[in-house]
Amino acid sequence: MVHARDLPRPGQLPDRRPTPAEAAAAELRGVRKLALAASGALGGAAAWAPVATQDPRAAWLPGIPALLVGAAVWAARRPRRCRVALILATACVATLAVATAGVLSRLAQGGQDPVVVWQATVFLICASFLLGAWPAFRRAEAARAEAEAVVALYEELP
Numbered sequence: 001m002v003h004a005r006d007l008p009r010p011g012q013l014p015d016r017r018p019t020p021a022e023a024a025a026a027e028l029r030g031v032r033k034l035a036l037a038a039s040g041a042l043g044g045a046a047a048w049a050p051v052a053t054q055d056p057r058a059a060w061l062p063g064i065p066a067l068l069v070g071a072a073v074w075a076a077r078r079p080r081r082c083r084v085a086l087i088l089a090t091a092c093v094a095t096l097a098v099a100t101a102g103v104l105s106r107l108a109q110g111g112q113d114p115v116v117v118w119q120a121t122v123f124l125i126c127a128s129f130l131l132g133a134w135p136a137f138r139r140a141e142a143a144r145a146e147a148e149a150v151v152a153l154y155e156e157l158p
Contacts, residue, residue, distance in 0.1 A: 017154075023147035025079035027140035028086055031133045035073045035089045038129040042066035042096075045122050052118035062122050065096045083140065090133055097126035 018026070046063035050056040072089035076082040103119040 017150060018147060019079070020144045020147040020151065021083065022079045024140040024144040025076075025082040027143045028076070028082055028136060031086050031090075031136045031140075032073055032076050032082070034129055034132045034136075035069050035076075035086060035093075038093060038125060039066045039069040039073060041125045042069065042122070045118065045125065048118060048121075052114045058118075061099070062096065062125075065092045068092045083144075086133075086137075090130065090137075093126050093129050097123060097130060100126065 042062040043066040046059040046061075046066055049059040049062070052058075069089045069092055072085045072092070076085035076089075100119050100123040103116055103123055106113075106116050107120055
């Protein structure tokens with residue numbers, strides 16, 4: 001899918017077609033922003049952990065993934081590394097979502113404990129990131145496949 005921001009401005013004609021990595025990176029811009037927001041939100045949850053749980057070690061649960069996701073966002077600046085870095089960030093957030101998914105059963109039992117609320121907040125941050133990133137990854141793969149088809153078409157020409 002071509003966005004208006006990707007079209008050349010008047011007087012600026014592109015001298016080449018985007019590579020498959022560049023096409024995928026253009027579609028993954030929103031995931032980078034979403035990952036940066038998730039990293040900040042998980043960092044906030046890590047800062048809130050000692051207050052909510054009365055245990056400073058609880059800050060490690062969302063804190064380490066927040067740092068890893070932030071590092072992946074930094075690494076995703078280059079188009080060639082963007083897809084892989086954001087896949088690693090998504091895997092990190094998905095692992096944290098699985099680790100905190102047990103809170104759903106405690107919420108079903110009517111848990112109003114601050115620890116349950118904190119853990120549910122961490123799970124909600126992870127789930128919202130995953131739900132937002134999924135369609136963008138599908139679009140990125142479609143754009144990458146389309147760019148690869150164009151490259152293959154041009155390679156067949158004499």
